[in-house]
Amino acid sequence: MRDSFDINSNDNALFTTAMCSNRCLMCCQPPSEKNDIEMLWGKNIKLIDTAPKELPSIGVTGGEPTLLGGRFFELIRHIRITLPNTEVHILSNGRAFSDKQFTRQLGEIGPEKILLGIPLHSDNQLDHDFIAGAKGAYTDTLLGLYNLARWSFDIELRVVLTKLNYQRLPQIAHFIYRNLPFVRYISLMGLEYTGYTIKNAEQVWIDPVDMAEPMCEATLFLASTGLDVSIFNLSQCVLPERIWPFVRKSISDWKNRFEPFCDQCRLKPDCCGLFATSKKQSLNLHPLV
Ligand code: SF4
Numbered sequence: 645m646r647d648s649f650d651i652n653s654n655d656n657a658l659f660t661t662a663m664c665s666n667r668c669l670m671c672c673q674p675p676s677e678k679n680d681i682e683m684l685w686g687k688n689i690k691l692i693d694t695a696p697k698e699l700p701s702i703g704v705t706g707g708e709p710t711l712l713g714g715r716f717f718e719l720i721r722h723i724r725i726t727l728p729n730t731e732v733h734i735l736s737n738g739r740a741f742s743d744k745q746f747t748r749q750l751g752e753i754g755p756e757k758i759l760l761g762i763p764l765h766s767d768n769q770l771d772h773d774f775i776a777g778a779k780g781a782y783t784d785t786l787l788g789l790y791n792l793a794r795w796s797f798d799i800e801l802r803v804v805l806t807k808l809n810y811q812r813l814p815q816i817a818h819f820i821y822r823n824l825p826f827v828r829y830i831s832l833m834g835l836e837y838t839g840y841t842i843k844n845a846e847q848v849w850i851d852p853v854d855m856a857e858p859m860c861e862a863t864l865f866l867a868s869t870g871l872d873v874s875i876f877n878l879s880q881c882v883l884p885e886r887i888w889p890f891v892r893k894s895i896s897d898w899k900n901r902f903e904p905f906c907d908q909c910r911l912k913p914d915c916c917g918l919f920a921t922s923k924k925q926s927l928n929l930h931p932l933v
Pocket of ligand 1: 879882902905906909910912917931
């Protein structure tokens with residue numbers, strides 16, 4: 645956890661708790677049972693109070709930040725008052741927003757400059773709940789998405805790409821188009837090979853080159869409908885050229901690295917690079933000359 649925010653960093657985030665209501669099979673930050681909310685609270689308030697006023701964005705992450713309960717709203721309100729021009733990017737599994745009263749409390753703070761990043765693992769309950777490691781997660785998350793939409797919040801729907809869901813990417817894309825067309829962004833996200841992904845590698849890890857066809861179909865379909873789709877955490881050399889325009893430089897600066905051969909690659913200036921934290925990389929990385 646940082647001691648201060650750096651205005652030049654692309655990753656200034658408040659780590660609010662390591663606790664979570666899901667147990668996702670590929671979680672990069674395995675949750676803890678220990679209640680650490682009080683322990684982290686003072687440090688987070690200090691980070692907000694000492695942040696540069698022109699800070700472009702601030703993340704609110706965990707674990708699951710909504711487990712702070714009433715203090716979650718207190719935290720968001722404090723950011724709003726202290727840093728009125730800063731975009732707030734909340735990463736949540738969305739389940740707490742299935743409660744209309746809970747969502748109303750965020751709605752009363754207002755949707756301006758707030759973006760909620762919420763994962764959807766599948767188009768069906770069985771797969772989503774299995775990947776999330778929690779029964780009822782799918783229903784809660786979908787209800788949460790609809791409740792947030794009623795308050796006009798911007799939502800970034802995040803689909804983490806794993807061996808368990810890649811084959812249904814086209815179905816997931818159609819599901820989003822039919823049922824969640826109000827989301828502002830859709831992010832298809834490559835795996836960070838750390839945390840639970842190491843433990844569950846047999847189940848979840850797949851080399852990105854082996855996902856090429858369903859990824860192309862899903863990405864190009866979503867783009868054709870006018871939805872704003874992006875690919876995060878994957879480099880162009882492991883993806884078909886037709887979806888390169890959707891690739892974003894998404895990896896936080898402090899955990900980003902390149903291979904020595906990347907110096908020969910013409911795409912390096914626009915490449916997101918690799919997770920320095922990943923214990924394994926694609927076997928198909930190669931410079932494009
Ligand atoms: S070779 Fe390196 S710089 Fe080039 S696309 Fe692959 S990861 Fe990016």
